[in-house]
Amino acid sequence: MTRDDSPRVIVAGFGSAxxxxxxxxxxxAARVATIxxxxxxxxxxxEPLDLLDYCDGVDLVVVVDAVRSNAKPGTVRxxxxxxEAGVDESEVDTLVDGVTSTHGIGLAGVLRLARAVGRAxxxxxxxxxxxxxxxxxxxxxxxxRAAVPEAVRLVLQLIAEVNVCA
Amino acid sequence: xxxxxKSVRTISAEGLARVEGEGxxxxxxHDGLVxxxxxxxxxxxxxxxxxxxxxxxxxxxxxxxxxxxxCPVAYQMSACLxxxxxxxxxxxxxxxxxxxxxxxxxxxxxxxxxVYLLHAPDFLGCADAVELAERDASTVQRGLDLKRVGxxxxxxVGGRSIHPVNVxxxxxxxxxxxxxxxxxxxxxxxxxxxxxxxxxxxxxxEFPEVEGQYRFVALRSPGRYAIDDGRPGSSGGLDxxxxxxxxxxxxxxxxxxxxxxxxxxxxxxxxxxxLARYALNASMLPDVARExxxxxxxxxxxxxxxxxxxxxxxxxxxxxxxxxxxxxxxxPPAAPSVDVAPRASVGTGATEAPRGLLLHQYxxxxxxxxxxxxxxxxxxxxxxxxxxxxxxVVEGGLELDDDDLQWRCxxxxxxxxxxxxxxxxxxxxxxxxx
Numbered sequence: 001m002t003r004d005d006s007p008r009v010i011v012a013g014f015g016s017a018x019x020x021x022x023x024x025x026x027x028x029a030a031r032v033a034t035i036x037x038x039x040x041x042x043x044x045x046x047e048p049l050d051l052l053d054y055c056d057g058v059d060l061v062v063v064v065d066a067v068r069s070n071a072k073p074g075t076v077r078x079x080x081x082x083x084e085a086g087v088d089e090s091e092v093d094t095l096v097d098g099v100t101s102t103h104g105i106g107l108a109g110v111l112r113l114a115r116a117v118g119r120a121x122x123x124x125x126x127x128x129x130x131x132x133x134x135x136x137x138x139x140x141x142x143x144x145r146a147a148v149p150e151a152v153r154l155v156l157q158l159i160a161e162v163n164v165c166a
Numbered sequence: 167x168x169x170x171x172k173s174v175r176t177i178s179a180e181g182l183a184r185v186e187g188e189g190x191x192x193x194x195x196h197d198g199l200v201x202x203x204x205x206x207x208x209x210x211x212x213x214x215x216x217x218x219x220x221x222x223x224x225x226x227x228x229x230x231x232x233x234x235x236x237c238p239v240a241y242q243m244s245a246c247l248x249x250x251x252x253x254x255x256x257x258x259x260x261x262x263x264x265x266x267x268x269x270x271x272x273x274x275x276x277x278x279x280x281v282y283l284l285h286a287p288d289f290l291g292c293a294d295a296v297e298l299a300e301r302d303a304s305t306v307q308r309g310l311d312l313k314r315v316g317x318x319x320x321x322x323v324g325g326r327s328i329h330p331v332n333v334x335x336x337x338x339x340x341x342x343x344x345x346x347x348x349x350x351x352x353x354x355x356x357x358x359x360x361x362x363x364x365x366x367x368x369x370x371x372e373f374p375e376v377e378g379q380y381r382f383v384a385l386r387s388p389g390r391y392a393i394d395d396g397r398p399g400s401s402g403g404l405d406x407x408x409x410x411x412x413x414x415x416x417x418x419x420x421x422x423x424x425x426x427x428x429x430x431x432x433x434x435x436x437x438x439x440x441l442a443r444y445a446l447n448a449s450m451l452p453d454v455a456r457e458x459x460x461x462x463x464x465x466x467x468x469x470x471x472x473x474x475x476x477x478x479x480x481x482x483x484x485x486x487x488x489x490x491x492x493x494x495x496x497x498p499p500a501a502p503s504v505d506v507a508p509r510a511s512v513g514t515g516a517t518e519a520p521r522g523l524l525l526h527q528y529x530x531x532x533x534x535x536x537x538x539x540x541x542x543x544x545x546x547x548x549x550x551x552x553x554x555x556x557x558x559v560v561e562g563g564l565e566l567d568d569d570d571l572q573w574r575c576x577x578x579x580x581x582x583x584x585x586x587x588x589x590x591x592x593x594x595x596x597x598x599x600x
Contacts, residue, residue: 018213018232045328046235049283053314053327105283109296116299117307136213 008059009036009159012051013043015066020138021073021131025064027140028127028151032062035152036159048110056119060162062155063107066144067128074143075130076151078158080123081111123162127154191579193560200560203553205579218539223249223508223530224335230526230541231329236279239272239320240519241541242333243394244526249335251408252513252530255506260499261337263492264323266394267347268330269517270489271319273393274312274357275327276520277482280583281364282309285475288577289371305367308360312482315350315357319489322346337503347496354493358486362458365479369462373472374574376562378555380469381434382442383547385518391443391450391484393518399446400436408516412527415542428547435550438522439582440477441468455484471555471581478583508534519544521583545584552582 013029015022026044033041042054043064055061067077105113107126114120129151133141140148194202214233218226226245231238243265250257257265282305283295292298299306317327322342324330332338383404385396398404398411406414417426430436445467448456459480468477514527522544529538559578563571 016232018217043328049279050235050328052310053317105295109294112296113299113306116296117303117310119310137217 008057009039009062009162010042010054010058010060011039011062011064011155011159012045012054013041013064014045014048016044016046018136020133020135021129021141021144022066022134023140024066024129024131024144024148024151028064028129028148028155029062031148031152032064032155032159036156039159048107049105049113051107051110052114052119055114055121055124058121059123060158061121061124062158063124063126064151064155065126065128066131066134068134069128069130071130072143073130073132073141074147076147076154077126077128077130078154079126079128081108081126125158127151127158191556191575193556193575195560195564198564200557203556203560205549205553205556215539215541218528218536221536223252223528223534223536224506226526226528226536226539227333227335228331231333233541233543235328236276237272237519237521237524238329239268239324239333240517240524241526242330243269243517244515244519244524244541245528246333246335247395247408247515247517248513248526248528249515249530250506250513251515252511252528253335253506253509254511255336255504257337257504258499260497261503262394263495264338264341264499267489267492267496268320268323268333269394270485270492271316271323273316273485273520274482274489275314275316275320277478277485278309278312278316278364280520280580281368281475281478281482282306282312284583285478285577285580286368286371288573288580289368289373289475308363312357312360312364315353315486318353319350322350334503336506337499337501339502341498341502342496344496344498347493350493351490354486354490358454358483358490361479361482361486362454364482365458365462365476368475368479371475373470374559374562375470376472376555376558377469378437378471378551378558380441380445380551381430381436382445383430383436383438383523384442384446385516385523386446387450389450391447391488393488395517398516398523400430401442401445404430408514408525409512409527411516412514412525412540412542415525415547417542417546426542426546427549428542429550435554436547437551437582438544438547439474440481441471441474442522443518444468444477444480451480451484452487454487455480458483471578474581474583508532512538521545522548545582548582548584552579552584555581 011029011032013026015025017023029041029043033039129144129147131144192204227242230241230245233241287294287298320330321327325332382401385392386399387396398406414430415428416432417428420427448466462476508530510532512529516525524544525542527540528536530536555578559574563574
């Protein structure tokens with residue numbers, strides 16, 4: 001189903017503010033939505049499957065999530081998911097670590113599922129912020145908090161690319 | 167993964183997929199007999215109960231909604247009922263009807279998710295929903311459409327489909343505009359048809375011949391299939407108020423688990439969820455759901471846990487039909503919420519989350535500060551019964567090779583749609599044969 005009123009760009013922050021650095025995704029997405037009026041913040045999400053409700057007919061989906069990849073905490077990475085040709089699932093599953101359940105369908109699987117049912121977005125990009133503290137009850141660590149402006153800038157840059165191309 | 171020798175045989179799986187949460191499962195078999203079954207859970211589950219202490223009673227619905235990404239409405243509703251019970255408040259019919267509509271939305275999205283994307287792949291030999299979608303896109307599309315309609319309801323009533331923000335103790339922050347509710351009608355009509363097709367689809371699956379011996383526990387509500395209120399009842403004849411039920415439920419730590427495991431009175435295992443609701447309340451289902459159940463071959467009680475997928479599909483029909491009824495009858499309440507003044511008291515609330523009975527109990531002081539919180543989620547109530555099921559499944563499936571037995575065990579766990587993030591969080595599986 002294509003929603004007539006759907007924005008062409010959505011930002012989805014994954015994670016929970018109750019789990020330390022896991023909360024960085026929703027925080028970045030919310031900030032982006034306050035700056036970019038052309039963007040819809042559909043988070044906070046906890047399940048990649050929930051993206052399926054929003055991807056259909058969308059030009060760009062930006063997923064913002066916390067990452068554990070042994071990089072320096074606060075490192076911001078951008079990973080382009082190849083919508084047409086498939087994705088490197090091992091890389092993406094390692095990268096996108098903020099999802100707290102094991103419903104068995106990670107982001108890569110959801111993208112494959114979206115393709116199979118004809119609901120894939122034109123482009124899906126993950127902006128990951130390396131976290132260090134994911135325990136319940138903790139707040140964002142200082143290094144991750146300091147990385148938020150950079151993550152916001154990168155998401156806005158991705159959105160600007162769509163607008164330029166439109 | 168399998169290790170084999172003449173005396174010892176071990177099967178283990180790195181992660182039991184398609185189960186919400188983190189934990190592991192271990193089964194030991196000695197001389198053909200199952201000697202130990204343990205569903206292990208790793209994360210401190212009572213964080214949220216501790217977090218609630220010292221907070222204002224009005225914060226409980228929003229705080230507890232964050233426990234689970236799949237069933238936040240259930241947490242909100244049980245928290246609201248408990249606080250309103252503590253404060254002696256009745257919200258009235260219209261607010262209750264709106265809550266029930268919201269809850270129907272959660273049942274629809276949660277059941278559609280479980281039936282189509284988590285459980286059906288087991289029966290069709292698919293590794294996961296992605297493989298199922300690549301094999302049968304139109305069927306999976308039907309499931310996704312159903313799930314979306316559930317989310318539409320939650321968004322219309324709850325203000326947001328993920329973690330609704332419009333719920334408060336006493337009712338809602340804002341009553342939905344009638345036109346917004348009316349827009350749900352056509353999608354729901356289509357969803358009800360899709361739910362009926364779902365019953366037909368899943369009833370054609372092949373089911374292992376397994377019969378559980380269950381003590382069913384579910385809410386009962388006069389004249390209707392209980393969702394958002396009712397008295398806990400059981401197949402053994404219990405009929406209790408939520409507070410009495412809370413007194414009866416004993417939760418204990420076992421060494422292998424950081425979650426609490428519940429029994430009735432310290433001994434009796436029991437089962438909540440679709441099989442229990444159906445066993446106790448099938449006569450309350452609307453005709454369209456009862457006829458679908460009959461056509462699918464269900465009797466008045468279903469004790470084959472693998473057929474829980476059919477019962478869930480029947481409940482999908484019910485939830486769509488009930489939501490349609492509520493949409494047609496919708497009249498905004500005079501005020502979106504009633505005033506709730508705190509008083510020093512203890513309140514208990516119980517509702518039927520998609521996975522089973524969810525009990526909240528709070529003690530608050532005269533200013534509304536939470537002094538004590540107790541949350542008993544469905545999965546901790548079902549955990550011991552899931553282990554019983556696994557014992558039966560393994561004993562009846564020892565002729566299976568390791569891979570098939572592991573598959574069957576995982577399927578047996580998913581029969582009850584455990585949401586271990588409610589009780590705690592990852593699942594690994596190991597079977598040791600000696």
